[in-house]
Amino acid sequence: xxxxxxYCRTLCGAIMLVLVLPLQAEERPMxxxxxxxxMGNGADLGGLEGADAHCQKLAAAAGAGERVWRAYLSTxxxxxxxxxxxHRIGNGPWYNAQGVLIAANLTDLxxxxxxxxxxxxxxxQGNRIKGRYDKPNEHDILTGSGDDGMAYFPDEQDHTCNxxxxxxxxxxxxxxxxxxxxxxxxxxxxxxxxGCSQEALARTGGAGKFYCFAAD
Numbered sequence: 001x002x003x004x005x006x007y008c009r010t011l012c013g014a015i016m017l018v019l020v021l022p023l024q025a026e027e028r029p030m031x032x033x034x035x036x037x038x039m040g041n042g043a044d045l046g047g048l049e050g051a052d053a054h055c056q057k058l059a060a061a062a063g064a065g066e067r068v069w070r071a072y073l074s075t076x077x078x079x080x081x082x083x084x085x086x087h088r089i090g091n092g093p094w095y096n097a098q099g100v101l102i103a104a105n106l107t108d109l110x111x112x113x114x115x116x117x118x119x120x121x122x123x124x125q126g127n128r129i130k131g132r133y134d135k136p137n138e139h140d141i142l143t144g145s146g147d148d149g150m151a152y153f154p155d156e157q158d159h160t161c162n163x164x165x166x167x168x169x170x171x172x173x174x175x176x177x178x179x180x181x182x183x184x185x186x187x188x189x190x191x192x193x194x195g196c197s198q199e200a201l202a203r204t205g206g207a208g209k210f211y212c213f214a215a216d
Contacts, residue, residue, distance in 0.1 A: 030064050031094035031214035032102045034141060034177055036123035038208025043142060043161035043172045043196040045210075048073060048083065051164060055212035062097065062124040064214075072188070072211035074144040074151035075163045082163070085188075086110060086149030089213035097126035110149050116187040121177035121211075129209065131178035139181060140174040140193065140206030147189045161196035170196045174206060181205065 035058055045051040051071035059069045070089050075082035092105045100120050103109035118131045121141075130138040144160035146152060152159045158170040175188035184190040188211075194200045201208050 028095045028099040028101075029067070029214075030059075030062070030097045030099075030124070031067070031092070032096050033058070033062075033124040033212050034121050034129045035209045035212060036125060036127065036129075038198075038201075038210075040198065040208070042167035042198040042201055042208055043164060043170075043193070044167035045071070045073075045142075045164040045208075047164050048075065048088075051210060058124045059212065059214075064124070067214040068216040069212050070215040072143060072145070072149075072213055073164060074149075074160060076144070076152060076154070076158070076160050078154055081153055082151040082160075084150040085143060085145045088215065090215035094213055096120055096122050097124060098122065106149070110147065110188075113187065116177060116179075118178035118180075121187070124212070129177055132176075132180040132205065136202065136207070137205040138207040138209060139176045139178045140190075140201065140204055141177050141188075142172050142193075142201075142206070142208065142210040143175050143188045144173050145175075145188055146173075147186055149188060157192070159192070161193075166196040168195070168197055172196060172201075174204070175211075177211075 039045050055069035055071050059065050072085045074085045092103055094102045102115050132139050159173045161170045161172040171192045175186055176190045179185040194204050
């Protein structure tokens with residue numbers, strides 16, 4: 001009888017494991033990715049609306065179109081702060097395409113985050129984005145934001161390529177998804193680009209890509 005009880009315990013444990021694993025997978029839907037491609041026109045994304053639509057389109061192609069997707073981008077206004085990226089993306093938690101936790105909440109994402117790296121900042125299909133030591137380097141990710149995810153206070157500089165409508169004059173603040181380069185390891189606010197065109201973004205190590213978060 002003891003062997004039978006032991007067998008039952010083992011069998012029941014295996015059944016529970018089979019039942020729990022799918023449940024855990026369902027509880028980790030993708031909520032974060034780097035766009036696999038930019039929009040092809042430098043930092044002219046068609047404003048926030050165009051960038052959000054790009055996130056939604058890529059997410060849908062990856063089977064996650066039922067969620068509400070927002071681009072992690074800030075804007076600027078002449079006399080006050082514009083829209084801040086951190087206020088656009090919901091409250092988390094966010095997982096990448098492989099089910100890895102990126103951040104549990106906004107504080108975790110901005111104040112304590114060490115999980116956004118070359119290995120975890122994947123595109124919507126779960127593929128790695130090229131980093132500093134790849135050719136071409138594409139680690140510059142458009143954000144227009146400070147380290148805290150907030151829009152810049154009004155100043156004389158352009159941090160958002162004219163609110164994501166310029167592919168020529170201006171500049172955009174970018175982050176490094178791989179945490180390398182220029183002595184700045186910030187994933188969302190490493191330095192300014194040298195311009196807004198596709199060619200200018202490439203010269204500083206970018207391709208017009210940006211972060212997308214599920215905001216629902």
